[in-house]
Every structure is written in C-alpha cells, then in structure tokens.
Amino acid sequence: MSGHAVSSVLAQFGRFTLFFGRLCAGVPSVLRRPRLLVEQVHMTGALSLVIIMLSGLFVGMVLGLQGYDLLRRFGSTESLGTAAALGLLRELGPVITALLFAGRAGTAITSEIGLMLATDQLAAMDMMAVDPVRRICVPRFVGGVVSMPLLAAIFAVIGIYGAQLVGVELMRIDAGQFWSQMRGAVEWRDIVEGVVKSLAFGVACSAIAVYEGYHAVPTAEGVGRATTRTVVTSSVAVLAIDYMLTAVLL
C-alpha cells in the first residue's frame, strides 16, 4: 500500500516535470503569437490589480503601525521607512503577491482549463491538429510569469506608501528621515532579490495552475478538487521556494 503511495507521488512529480518541459518548449511559439499572451496578461495581471493594490496598501499600513510600535521601544522610529521598504521589497511583496496570485489567477486558470477538458474542447483541438498545450496552456503560463514581477513591484510600492501614510501622516515621523534612511539602507541587491523571487514564484504558481487544470479529472467534482489543489500546492511551493531563495540570495 505504502509502496503504491510512494510510486504515485513519484509519478505525480514525473508528470509535472514532463509537463513543465512541454510548457518551456512551447514558449517560443507563444512569442510568435503575442495576442494570446496579451489576453492572458490581461486575465492574470490587469484583473488582479485591484486586489493587489488594496492588499498592498493594507499590508503597508499594518507594517507602519507594527513597525512604529516596535521601533518606538528602541527610540528609533525614523528607521520605519527602512524596515517597511526592506520587508516589502524582499519578503512580503513577492510572497503575498504570489499567494494572492495563486488564489485569484491560479484558480481561474485551473478551473478554465479543467472545464475545457471536461467539455472535450481540448480533445476537439487535438482532433484539429492544434496542440492544446501550446494553444491553451503555454500562453497562460507565460502570462503568469510576465505578470507576477510587475504585480509584486506594484504591491511593494503601494505598501511603502501605506507605511508612509501611517508613519508620517498618523504617527508624525519626519518624512525626510523616513525617505532618506530608506534610501540609505536599500541597495540594488534588495530590489534584485525581490524581482528574482517574484519571477520564481510566477513560474511555480503558473506552472502548477496550468498543470492541475490540464490533468484534472474531467468531472465537476474533479475540476473543483484540482482548483483546491492549485491553491494548496502553490502556497506550499511558494513558501518553500522562498526559504531556499532567501538562503541563497541573502
């Protein structure tokens, strides 16, 4: 029984890896048809803007409050800008954006592809000699990879404004200290770390969402389960990759 479980996990991994290879092989084909890509960037990126901006604002404001309370104990509330910017750029921006992305865009991708599978649309494409992986899966995958760093950047910038709103407007920290200490402490490396992370999360979340949709059991229940699995697997993958990348990049 346990041997069977191990082999099914291994098979799962193998299927995912092979599918990921097919996705990567299809990337050049989607670059020749940019319209498909634009549609997907719109679906995954532009439509996620509102949730990303709102979450960024509130995360930044909470960081401002918590950071202010913590730093006040050391008498260095001027460092709030540094704390908020480093936290948002390196950690919170990429990670929370990826988690929201998995919930907002990943589920949409999985259920869309799953439903296409359940209604035999993908089989029909196959009949017409259109490769469904290239026509359906790859544009969604690349769209997610393109959208994620941009979303994370927007999240971080709005978050820093949120922290500024609380720190400067509410708690009366000097705005010059807030910005100048931030500028003094934030280096190029920190920004690069955030972008690298969000790219990696974009690859992971999009590939998982597309994979789960494409391999869903083609029933109503199966698509529902696949959608749930997308969120669970993406979240765990994001947090695990985050630890590894932090350890490497720090």
Place this chain on the structure above:
Amino acid sequence: MKRNPSIEIGTGLFVLLGFAALFFMATQISSHGLEFGRHEYHLTAAFDNVGGLKAGAPVSIGGVTVGRVESIDYDSTAFKAVAHLSIDRRYNRIPNDSDVAIYTAGLLGGNYVGFTPGGSDTNYKDGDRIEMTQSAIVLENLISKFLFDKAGQGAKKETP
C-alpha cells in the same frame, strides 16, 4: 482574429503601472531624489568628520527642519568633508556666526545637521561656506578616550 480594445488598454495600463513601480523602486527608494521645492538657498559646511551623515538628511535649527543635506564630498586641499546644504528661503535669517554641528537622532537614528544661532547682525547668504563647524561624534573615539582616562586614573592611584 478578434480585437478587443478594452483588453489592450487594460493590459497596457497594467504593464505601464508595473514598470512605473519598478522604476520607482530603482530611482526613488534606493538612491537619491526628493525635491524640497525650488525656493531654497545653498550653503556649504566643511567638517573634519561627517560620521554617518548622508545626503538627504535634515538640517534643523532648534529641532525644526529647515532644509536638507544635498550632497557630501571631500575637499582634498583642505582635507575636510564638505556638506552641501539646501535651506528653505523662508529661513534666510541665520546669523553668520552660527555654529553648525552634526547630531544623531535617537539611538539608532540617522545623523542630521543642526544650527545653533549666533548673535551677528549679518546673515548667511546663498553660496556661503561655513568653517565654524563641530564634527560628528564618533562613538568609538569617545569610548577609547573614556577607557584611556580610566586607565590613567587607575595607574595614578596605584603609584603613590
């Protein structure tokens, strides 16, 4: 192939916003920027040691922020660090015998430049160079001085 302008506009807006955010991170959050308005005048102050003073730090008189440190460079003929200060026009009455010093805000806070007004009738004007300055207090020097004093006292007590 169908064209849908609203999708294109939405995507364009999103991509533009994303790159604007990246650009903002690269220019505003990590390095210099920040304009204090154009109603300002410039002074330079030569220090023996600026410690941790950085460009963008506030300039204050009696705790009120009146300007910013624009840049800091090294004058290799006078062997001094020169801070370029830009000060708001509203505060143009700073006596020209005022003392300038570098202070630290809070325990872990950044450094700032503070003026202590003097009693002269003439004021600093745009482009003046201030030589009457007090350097940043470097904590290591202070500690070593303190330790050497203590050691000296200990040695004196033991000899008689």
